[in-house]
Amino acid sequence: MAGNTVGVPCQADRDVPGLIVKFGDYPLHHGGVGAIRSLGRLGVPMYAITEDPYTPAASSRYLTRAFVWPTTGAEEPAHLVEGLLRIGRRIGRPAVLIPTDEEAAVLIAEHQDDLAGPFLFPRVDPALPRRLASKQGLHELCVEHGVASPTAAFPESYEEITAFADEARFPVVAKNREAFVRRRRPAVNGTTRIATREGLLTLARDWGERPGVILQEYLPREEAEDWIVHACFDADSAPLALFTGVKVRSWPPHAGMTANAYVVDNPELADLAARFIKQIGFSGIIDLDLRFDRRDGQYKLLDFNPRMGAQFRLFENESGVDVVRAMHLHLTGRPVPEGEQRAGHRYVVENIDLPALLAYRRSGYTTPHAPARASGTELAWFAGDDPLPFLTMLARFVRPGAKHLYQLWRTSRRGGSTITTTK
The missing domain is CATH 3.30.1490.20 (ATP-grasp fold, A domain)
Incomplete structure (x- = not known):
């Protein structure tokens, strides 16, 4: 992992807030809660766009204020930009934008000039995030730059x-x-x-x-391994923080959101990701899904999320830097401390890992690179210093969530289609 200062804990600028930007109706999003906690624990004032006042994010003790703004993600861009500017005026000082979905990441990139006054964010080619988020656009970029893909x-x-x-x-x-x-x-x-x-x-x-x-x-799961890269890059597409890990379980099984993962050192994969980002000239946070195909020995890029991934809190270096902290530090002119990633650390999403565990035991799938024992565990929802998001998640999840998991389980047992949930 690259950075500027070795072994120094990160010191965030507490005068610059963070704003979680999300469009669409997905209130049980642990990534947003993780970002609120990550910067909030450093004393950064945190704001978030939420579907209603009773989401897990809105209940976090580290949230200064929730802006209740129900959206679908399909609104006209001008409407969404004006809404963001209105929130910016209510915050009253420049804030770092932290998008949690492609709609938000693409909107910010395509309207940089409109948003640059009240907000801070990495500057990027305005057309690039939309192309990366598109399956066809990503495939074309992979072909153009010699990166393996299915x-x-x-x-x-x-x-x-x-x-x-x-x-x-x-x-x-x-x-x-x-x-x-x-x-x-x-x-x-x-x-x-x-x-x-x-x-x-x-x-x-x-x-x-x-x-x-x-x-x-x-790519048959019997001959493949699912890998993750999370990173943050500066304006020159140099890595400020770069992490690699392996996905052990997902929900729905083998094709969905990460339910259980480990930090695993993989210099080859880190180098592949860094070279690709340099070639395309991206800056900001990325979340990559790759599948290692044992049949030909290649890492094949499946998904490129040009924003924070929901499981980003899996990754943190010895100096306490994750990708969200790295972006906030860099945009506020602070050094980004170096440090080795926490190899062997585990991440568990409580509400989906149990059904995923049962499904994976039935399939017999194993991940050879996962360590036999975790060096530590980060839970997506529960935190001793911030328990309310976990309780709110349980209250909202139990009945509709159980029904949804049952439907997905029946689908996977029929062997017809496997449905991915957005990360």
Whole structure:
């Protein structure tokens, strides 16, 4: 991990607040709670956009104020920009923007000049975050820069899907081509594994004249490992903080949100990620999902989130720096302390890891790089110094959450499609 000062604990600028920016209805988001706690524990005043006054984020003791603003993520950009500017005026001083979804990250990038007065954020090519968040855009960038990714097709009609099905090796994976369709009318719900030609053609009949999907080769979990890279880069695309880890379990199984993961040193993967970021000229926080394909020995880039990932608190260095702290320190002119990552540290998302554990035991899947014993554990929801978000999560999760988990479990048992939940 790169930085500027070795072994010195991070000293944040307490005069510059942070604002969690989220668009859409997903109140049980542990990443936002983690960011509020991370900077709040350093004395940074924290603000957040929330769906209502009773979300876990709104209940954190480290939150100065919640701005209740229900959105879908599909509003006109001008409306969202004006809403952010209105919040900025209410905060009354420049604040660091911390987006938790692609809609927010892309909006900030594409309206940098409008937001630059009341807010601080990494400056980036305005078109780049949208391209990275797009499955097609990311695939094209990987091809352009020689980064491995699954073989993919982008059909423009049902006839092209039929032609693909005649030649494809099944199972295949279908994903929405663009980042924002999940809040509108998605062709598929997240990542969908399709077992047969007939299954693909049946699903495709509901995708309309312009399918809006990417069809990808399936990387069999028996021959693959799921890896994570979280990092923060400066204006020159040099790493301020860079971490690698392995995903042990996700929910839904094998294709969804991280439920259990470990910090694992992987210099090869860190170098691959740093070189790719330098080539494309990105600055700010990234969250990458890669799958190591044992059949050809390549790390294949599956997803590029141009923002903080929900599980970012897995990663922290010996000086107490995570990617959110690194960004705040850098944007406020503070040094970013160096330090080794906490190898062997574990991250657990309490409300989804138990069902994930049961599903993985049934499948027999194991992660060879996960350590036999954790050097420490970070819980996504519970914290002794901030217990209310955990209790609020339980109150909101128990009935609808249990029903949702049951539905996903039935889907995975049928063996038809595996649905990814947004990170």
